[in-house]
Amino acid sequence: MPADKLGRYMRSPEFLKRANDAIAEAVRDLESHGVQPVYLDRKTGWIVRGSDDASRENASCEGEALPDILKKWNRIYPKEHKNER
Incomplete structure (x- = not known):
C-alpha cells in the first residue's frame, strides 16, 4: 500500500x-x-494503575501513580547518546 x-x-x-x-x-x-492493565496519563506523563486515575480536562491525577519509565530513561541518557548503539 x-x-x-x-x-x-x-x-x-x-x-x-x-x-x-x-x-x-x-x-x-x-x-x-x-x-490488570495500567494506563499512561498523556497530560502528566505518569503511568496510572487504572483508567479512573487518568487525568481529565482539569489535569488532575488522583490515585496511585508511577513515573513514566521512558521519560526517566530519556533524562538519564540524553538524545545524543541514542544513536551510539
Missing part, C-alpha cells in the same frame, strides 16, 4: 474504530487471565 494511502487510512474514523476495538479486546483478554 502506498504511504499516502496508508496515511489517509490511519487518520480515518474506520481505522480509529478498529484500533479501539482491538485494544478493548486485548484489555478484556488480559483481565480474563488475571492481568
